[in-house]
Amino acid sequence: MQSLLKSSARVPSTLLRAFSTTKPLLLSSTRKVTSQAHAEPLSSVNASEIAHFSRLSSQWWDERGEFALLHRMNPPRVQFIRDKILEFKREEATARGEDSIDEGKGVLKGWGALDVGCGGGLLSESLARLGARTLAIDASESNINIASLHSSADPHLASTLAYRCIAAEDLLAGDSPKKQYDVVCSMEVLEHVDNPSAFLRTLGELVKPGGHLFLSTIARTPLAHLLTITMAEDVLRFVTSGTHHYSKFINPEELIDFFRSDLRWFSGEPTRKEAEVRGIIYLPWRSEWVVPPRGTPGVTSCNYLFWARKPLEGRLQ
Amino acid sequence: MLAARRVPINPSRLARALVLRTEVWRRFATGVDQPTADSSTRDYDIVIVGGGPAGLALASALASYRPIRESLSIALIEAGDLSNVRKWAPEADKYSNRVSSITNASREFLSDIGVWSHVRDERTTPVEDMKVWDGLSDARIEFSPSDLGLLMHNPNASYEMARMTENINLQHALLKRLDERPEVHIMDKVKVDSIEQENAAGGWPVVGADGFNSPVKSFAKTPSYGWAYDTHAIVATLFHSAPSPLLPHRNTTASQRFLPTGPIAFLPLSPTISSVVWSTRPSLAAALKAAHPDVVAQMINAAFRLPDVSMRYLHSIILEAQAAGTPLTAERVNEEIAWRERSHAIDSQSPLSSSDRAGAVGIPPVGSEEYPPLVTGIQPGTIASFPIRLSHAESYIGEGAGARTALVGDAAHTIHPLAGQGLNMGLADVQVLAETINKTVLQGGDVGSYTSLLPYARDRYFENHKLLSITDKLHKLYSLTNAPSVWARSVGLEVVNELDSLKGGVASRASGSRSGAGWSGAAATGLESVIGGVETVKAVASGVGGVVGAATMNLLRQAANSK
């Protein structure tokens, strides 16, 4: 498949057809992700979601507008990525018998990063500034246009950040041998895709063995419903109504379970070197998102961050 | 744009600056004819406008972070000629009239960024005691390190509460530090006339460290609120004998008396040299500036000692003589002071006497340690005055067409000098802004974006606002002369002074906090507890607890009710 969307406002009918073949939500009944549906090469992209974000695309970089909360979420989530990578690099350095690592700016220097569902490029720019050769993709062409336009204002990004309007699945379909990345991120995307298990498998395949996958999404809990839909969309109108659909939210345990039993990235309860879930909560009185310390009860019941490392052998036996 | 220059400079520099304007700073455009582009120009990631203490400190602080040094290029533009600051080579017994009390918190910050080691230490003086008293009732409050509980915790701790430092000493040190940091490109003798934004999405962040009339603030169309006080501050460098014949090397007490016309502060610089900051009515400030330096010296001595009624009388005769075109001579002023002293039954053995200059050199009278030493002369050319105003920008981060700008220091706020806080607030701004920018770099953020600058504004705005309003209230409270307010504020002062633990809490809160309130800041905080009414004190006193707290509460309640 070529890039999915040509225009932002109107979704071409051919594409609609493609989308309509998308399987019904795999996770809808039990939310238990099992390995039953391995092979479908289906797009996880949802047409109405793409149209929704295309309409909003011009507002991506209005830091006080529609996406203000997302802008404020970016620093702590990049901090999460940074801390996790540093934790890892420190570990590796110790194993090599070195006692210090460069904790300066370029934590991702020399690495390849992929940002899936990049939107206006909030995270993509950060990944590139941290030193990664970054490819950022989105199924909405208007998002890609806005994102490219915005990043062109910073000459530091010219050589390290590239945008493409393409679905993650199609990246795999393309070149062979297929390109894999040291770091794959997909932030606040999972709750918008139609076929989350297919989507996660795609992401998993895009990660190099030994590489890192970062996600952020929303748990399916009454609290999350209250905060992200009732309050943020309907009452306070921080976010356009219709941005979120409760049934698409996925719980952290479901994610962990999927990576354990479907992708087989680890077995049993994952250790901190295998996978981790951290809550991220908004403090309105500080206009700030924070990641509470590990083990703080209840903090993963709304927005959360997820990290997992792909085993060097690709998957466990 | 940055076109006009105050000082003629050589044409090649000018060309370069113009290229900078158009080619390098993409957000700038100019109305001036363009020289052709110079291929040697470069982009900057952050442009600081203003090379005063705040701007230079920001440049040093940014460059002290390795992640920032490695990824961002920084330029600083200053309208004035910085070579005078660079070449500063003071004579040992001469001091600039622009001095600031640098709080311990500020000094720690300056040490951290490698600046304090370049400050000429021998020209700074620690403040180890501070005495503040009411011009009408003589109620006093004194702060010394024992109040701060410093000595209890650490017997080796310094007694120091703040360090009197000439502004130029600090600026000189900042420039020396920046000489070690080629990453910062300093351009002096370049004045920014206007700023235009070419591209709302990007463009390099501009930090306004450009003082009260900040062009960056005007560009960002940031409103600010505030008012000019009907007050000018006279500054001067004063000569005197050592305060104590037993400790000839010690002059470490800062004193401030609140007169209804404004506070007068005596700030030590060396054993025999101090600085005065005298806030008073603009007409009187003008008359004093025009008067013979000996007259000013006598007036300063009197202002720390004579009852307010006599000060008012002296003011009026000085203004009359000035208006009549026959300024008073020093002899005449001395006679007037002597006469007022006699009428108040102040004899030559009293520490309140200043007309008999014998006290200035011989053995000082008993009780004279309650007052600053008698001024014997004024360093020529050091009498100057500044209008005093309160101002606070409504936001420290520009928005809309003024996006990608931030304000620090006097560009963001100006404060009455009675609290000795202006520069310290600016340094605290700089510290937080540099930390914020470093964090943004580590998180791969865009350093000029609203979101990334927000933590800076959030941390600093409220802190500064508190200090501004406390200082403002103090100024207003002490301009009142009606008996109940004088009584209430005096009872408040003395109660606080008696209650060491309360005072300790008050003072350590002030000087220990990161905002780093200084000596008068501590006093201001203490006074605020009193004047802020029973509620504020209740909060402080609740920490003291028990009988003492209850007693304070009673006294203060009475004081409050008596209004």
Ligand SMILES: Cc1cc2nc3c(=O)[nH]c(=O)nc-3n(C[C@H](O)[C@H](O)[C@H](O)COP(=O)(O)OP(=O)(O)OC[C@H]3O[C@@H](n4cnc5c(N)ncnc54)[C@H](O)[C@@H]3O)c2cc1C
């Ligand atoms: C009498 C008096 C006593 C004081 N005592 C104390 C004290 O004891 N403790 C204390 O902490 N503070 C004190 N202060 C306050 C302190 O002096 C100021 O807060 C401090 O100097 C402000 O520093 P700044 O760098 O923010 O601004 P400034 O010192 O005003 O520097 C601004 C700089 O920007 C430059 N600039 C302006 N416009 C342009 C332009 N268009 N282009 C290029 N450059 C430009 C100017 O040339 C200047 O160098 C006192 C102030 C007064 C008046």
